[in-house]
Amino acid sequence: MAASHSTPGLLLTERQTTPVWHNENVRAFALFMLSLGLFLLFWEIGAKAGWFVKGVPTATETIKEFWWWVTNPFFDNGPNDLGIGWNLLISLRRVAIGYIAASLVAVPLGILIGISPVLYKAFNPYVQLLKPISPLAWLPLGLYLLRDSEKTGIFIIFISSIWPTLINTTFGVANVNQDYLDVSKTLGASRLRTIWKVIIPAALPNIVSGLRISMGIAWLVIVAAEMLLGTGLGYFIWNEWNNLSIPNILVAIFIIGLTGLLLDSLFAALEKFVAFGRNS
């Protein structure tokens, strides 16, 4: 096409001819696909040529296996031969119960501790002491106290996902911008109204990021805990290890990662939703 002589026409043509690979997202995606392709290629060739230890499946084998598992997610031939969909749902259910219970305790408790300096000082030692304990350290205690592997799993999720939410909520509530509180004071708002209408919404971004971290931890912990319990994705991996079925382990790892990613992006979206121009 001949170049137009009028300026707007020229601008338009220029914009149209800007190559797509100038777009940052396009370039990032291309790089991603390229590195993925190289990785798969390296894996495939390496496995075929025997660069790794004996028994490492090739990339194509693994992908086939993966396809088989995701197209047959729900079958049930007893606890040692359960579709990955069932296992995923079992893990998600445990996480959901433990995590929701933890959040229901952590958010209100965090608000209380955050608004009261006395409570803060009184409870801080507990938080500081319990926070650094590895979740799995609770496992024997849980089994002894609850005498039930299902309940123990949930208990471990509860105890490990409570701290980030509690700490972030406390921090958010204790550090609400003084200006908002001054506005509330000059209007003569009651304490309850201030908490409900000002302090909680102001702390919401912190609360949600606490919930997000907690969710990540819960998902990390469940897989580890389930290796020692009966069912779920963690048990699936353990079971496949006993069967020495490496492709299935890789499939499960990928599904765990993908689920974690989805859960996290859910909370990322929620964080954006409550930010209103803050921290962005």
Add this chain to the structure above:
Amino acid sequence: MSTAPVNTVDPVDTRSQTAQLSIRNVAKVFPGKKDLFSKLTGKTRRDFVAIQDINLEIEPNTFVSIIGPSGCGKSTLLNMIAGLSPITGGEILLNGAPITGPGPDRGMVFQNYALMPWMTVEENLRFAVETVDPKISAKKRDRILKEHIQLVGLTGAERKHPHELSGGMRQRVGIARALAINPQMLLMDEPFGALDALTRGFLQDEIERIWEQQRKTVIMITHSIEEALLLSDRIVMMTRGPAARIDEILDVPFPRPRNRETIEQHPAYHALKAEMESHLFRETRAVEAARVGG
């Protein structure tokens, strides 16, 4: 009292019966740190007298500006009037009753707007109105919201959140919120301090227009001489701190309604401006000299 020398200022004599706000011998001392722990760590701090012997009577429907060198205690004084900061000496009377805490009879406009980011423009106003009068009818409430959004020229932006607005628009919301609760008095701490010169000018004109309509008592802190001259009936000039006092109170005689072109023609304009400039220059230079001297 008739034997008192002419030139000593006796607060009892200057007390006016008609004053809406009486500030009497007010002082603010920020307590230092002298406890055992601070002594051990060598971090003791002496008491800091920010302001002292402040006497000021403010009549209803006057626009008063407070001007003074940075850090002299203007915000401290305004926060005490607002009831946000405890008064450590003397008393402040509002309609004859001592101020003990904050209240909706004083509307506050903040330098950094202090809008709730999670509330829309309308919700910010509604929060104020409903807090002050929880039993207000929906119809009356909506009328007040609409009126005040219109008053500051924000019609059409009701459903926007503060982060979608420019600084000037945010402060319009701040002003509307302070006025929507129908306070007796408006307190403004450098309301335009964070705005660019042009936006600042627009908002000053708006304040002048709104003031002509409502004639509420206003106490405004400012660093701008022109702003004070354009808007005020009286300008309170404070000395530098610590123990800052009121140095002088200027009466601004320009007729209203005012605009920036016509007041510059007024014979008193340049003298007033020069006086304020020399005051501010002298005090600020003294502050700098003290700082350099250690």
